[in-house]
Amino acid sequence: MIEDYTEGTGTAVVGGTEQRASRSLVTLLWPIALIGALLSLIPLWLGDSRVMMGVAVLGLTFACYAVGFNLIFGSTGQLFLCVGALAGIGGYGSAILADRVGLPLLLSILLATLASSILGGLLSWIAVRRSLGVIFTGIITLIFSLVFGNLLLGAAAVTGGDGGFHIQTGADTFLRQTIPPYYLMLSLVLIFLLTHGLLRRSYIGWAFRALRDDEVAAELAGVNVARYRVIAAGIGAAMLGLAGSLFAVTEGTISPTTFGFAQVDVETMVMLAFGGIGTLFGPVLGAVVFTVINELIQDLGQLRLLVYGALIIALFLWVPRGIIPTLGDLLRRQRTPARREE
Amino acid sequence: VIANILDGIVLGLQFALLAAGLTMVYGLGGVLNLAYGQMAVLSAMAVVLSMEAGLAPIPAVAVGLVAGGLLGLVLDLTILRPVYRLQGEARVLLSLLLTLGMAFMVDGFLTWRYPTKALTLRIGGGPVEIIGVPMVRGGVVASVITILVLSGLLVFFRKTTLGRAIRSVIEDEQGARLVGIDPQRMLRLILVLTGVLAALVAVTRSLVTPVSVTAGFELTVSALIVTVVGGLGSVGGAILAGILLGIISTFAASSIGTVLSLIILLVAAAVTILIRPSGLLGVKE
Numbered sequence: 001m002i003e004d005y006t007e008g009t010g011t012a013v014v015g016g017t018e019q020r021a022s023r024s025l026v027t028l029l030w031p032i033a034l035i036g037a038l039l040s041l042i043p044l045w046l047g048d049s050r051v052m053m054g055v056a057v058l059g060l061t062f063a064c065y066a067v068g069f070n071l072i073f074g075s076t077g078q079l080f081l082c083v084g085a086l087a088g089i090g091g092y093g094s095a096i097l098a099d100r101v102g103l104p105l106l107l108s109i110l111l112a113t114l115a116s117s118i119l120g121g122l123l124s125w126i127a128v129r130r131s132l133g134v135i136f137t138g139i140i141t142l143i144f145s146l147v148f149g150n151l152l153l154g155a156a157a158v159t160g161g162d163g164g165f166h167i168q169t170g171a172d173t174f175l176r177q178t179i180p181p182y183y184l185m186l187s188l189v190l191i192f193l194l195t196h197g198l199l200r201r202s203y204i205g206w207a208f209r210a211l212r213d214d215e216v217a218a219e220l221a222g223v224n225v226a227r228y229r230v231i232a233a234g235i236g237a238a239m240l241g242l243a244g245s246l247f248a249v250t251e252g253t254i255s256p257t258t259f260g261f262a263q264v265d266v267e268t269m270v271m272l273a274f275g276g277i278g279t280l281f282g283p284v285l286g287a288v289v290f291t292v293i294n295e296l297i298q299d300l301g302q303l304r305l306l307v308y309g310a311l312i313i314a315l316f317l318w319v320p321r322g323i324i325p326t327l328g329d330l331l332r333r334q335r336t337p338a339r340r341e342e
Numbered sequence: 343v344i345a346n347i348l349d350g351i352v353l354g355l356q357f358a359l360l361a362a363g364l365t366m367v368y369g370l371g372g373v374l375n376l377a378y379g380q381m382a383v384l385s386a387m388a389v390v391l392s393m394e395a396g397l398a399p400i401p402a403v404a405v406g407l408v409a410g411g412l413l414g415l416v417l418d419l420t421i422l423r424p425v426y427r428l429q430g431e432a433r434v435l436l437s438l439l440l441t442l443g444m445a446f447m448v449d450g451f452l453t454w455r456y457p458t459k460a461l462t463l464r465i466g467g468g469p470v471e472i473i474g475v476p477m478v479r480g481g482v483v484a485s486v487i488t489i490l491v492l493s494g495l496l497v498f499f500r501k502t503t504l505g506r507a508i509r510s511v512i513e514d515e516q517g518a519r520l521v522g523i524d525p526q527r528m529l530r531l532i533l534v535l536t537g538v539l540a541a542l543v544a545v546t547r548s549l550v551t552p553v554s555v556t557a558g559f560e561l562t563v564s565a566l567i568v569t570v571v572g573g574l575g576s577v578g579g580a581i582l583a584g585i586l587l588g589i590i591s592t593f594a595a596s597s598i599g600t601v602l603s604l605i606i607l608l609v610a611a612a613v614t615i616l617i618r619p620s621g622l623l624g625v626k627e
Contacts, residue, residue, distance in 0.1 A: 135434070139567060139570040143611055143612045269439075270439065273435065304450065304452060306450030309447030318442070
């Protein structure tokens with residue numbers, strides 16, 4: 001079901017000539033550069049408003065979440081319903097290590113990201129070992145999310161519980177200013193996109209595609225399905241953890257709802273599904289569209305949720321497979337008759 | 343200990359009834375209905391509104407059950423149409439997203455229109471004694487209703503032609519089509535039935551605790567977990583898993599407080615799934 005619309009550039013791996021390889025890198029780099037250029041203009045427009053920049057930073061954080069989730073779910077078909085929890089391990093982990101233990105901030109972020117990555121890999125390893133299907137992986141990771149949320153509430157002495165955690169480290173630095181956090185998160189989005197793009201072009205990407213299309217066939221062709229699933233989950237979880245850490249230190253205050261299932265996982269999934277599962281740029285597109293939608297319906301007050309639900313239904317009735325795959329189909333359909341005329 | 347087990351069974355039967363509806367739709371159509379809890383809450387509100395309009399409790403409950411059935415029908419006729427056109431994983435995913443949108447709409451509507459309403463049905467009279475343990479009357483009545491409904495369901499699936507037809511679709515949709523069973527019609531029937539079940543969940547639950555407008559999400563999540571522990575598509579599994587988790591939950595709650603008991607319940611569910619990845623009574627895929 002999950003289709004791939006950038007396969008054309010994969011010729012670099014098959015063709016193997018120097019020229020093709022460099023062209024393929026260009027076709028990867030220019031869209032990322034374009035996205036970076038467009039999004040870096042936002043502060044010129046909204047830079048005066050602290051509130052709006054906060055919204056924009058949150059939107060970019062969700063773009064990061066969506067890229068990480070896409071790498072796990074879109075590339076290898078593992079439904080990880082613990083995006084918020086893995087990001088929360090990054091966020092709470094770095095906050096606790098920096099504030100309560102007193103480690104340097106960078107080291108704290110690094111360790112927390114590592115913890116998130118290891119945990120993601122472990123969850124994936126368990127799912128692979130027990131050969132859990134999509135739904136079962138979803139439920140196991142959902143349970144993990146709920147347990148994590150309850151642990152945050154339960155261990156209030158360390159996490160601050162319901163009242164939230166006010167992070168002291170980095171309080172007077174550029175991290176808490178209005179504009180620098182935006183560019184920090186933007187560069188993270190671009191780095192994640194580049195990482196995912198390069199992965200797709202490497203032999204790992206081929207393995208991902210093979211095992212997603214037909215697991216048994218991939219295994220028979222010598223692809224170690226278990227290993228690549230765990231690799232995807234490990235890298236994806238590291239992305240989630242890092243994004244969660246950076247969001248936490250720029251935001252300054254985190255609470256269990258910052259990383260809650262209803263607040264993060266549901267939103268991320270909607271964004272990714274709308275942009276196009278398994279596509280490289282779908283997650284960012286979905287994150288931008290839904291951040292704008294959320295902001296537009298913010299003033300509706302109590303009706304907000306009703307309108308949001310109606311929009312989700314309308315959008316998915318319109319493009320059930322997501323925007324980018326649908327656009328890809330349209331383009332291809334236009335191109336095919338033209339070719340016949342030749 | 344016996345009191346705990348009995349309380350656990352009361353809770354477990356609620357879980358079981360909750361999961362039965364969800365598991366049938368999944369087993370039959372590969373549709374994951376995330377608006378299931380919201381269906382229950384909407385039916386509960388129908389009961390509340392009819393009672394406020396002056397209806398006696400029993401006719402009001404009947405209105406709620408009809409409302410639940412209608413909701414199922416509406417779901418089948420509207421947003422699930424495009425879902426049926428897809429197959430396999432794509433179908434699960436689209437059904438999940440569309441019913442999620444539906445859940446948001448229902449939650450949004452209810453919190454906007456009736457933010458403070460809740461359904462509480464009270465049954466007069468003191469506690470009932472069962473094997474020497476005094477039990478709350480509402481809980482006992484709820485459990486009796488649940489047992490009757492669940493056994494009715496099991497009999498329906500085992501003994502009646504229609505029930506067997508539905509099971510044949512669960513096992514092999516193509517084969518069922520070949521012997522002249524229309525899967526679409528069976529699915530519509532099941533959606534109406536799950537709507538009624540959702541309404542029943544709301545009613546029996548309201549005998550024990552109030553069902554508020556915001557209960558939908560929590561109901562859906564518990565239903566999902568119990569369904570998976572029991573085995574997707576297996577009503578018997580849902581019953582077994584529900585009672586098992588109910589007993590674990592009351593034991594944990596009575597010995598170590600609620601936050602930890604929820605964690606223990608969740609871990610127990612996870613462990614069961616890991617030991618039996620296809621569910622307690624599920625068929626291996």
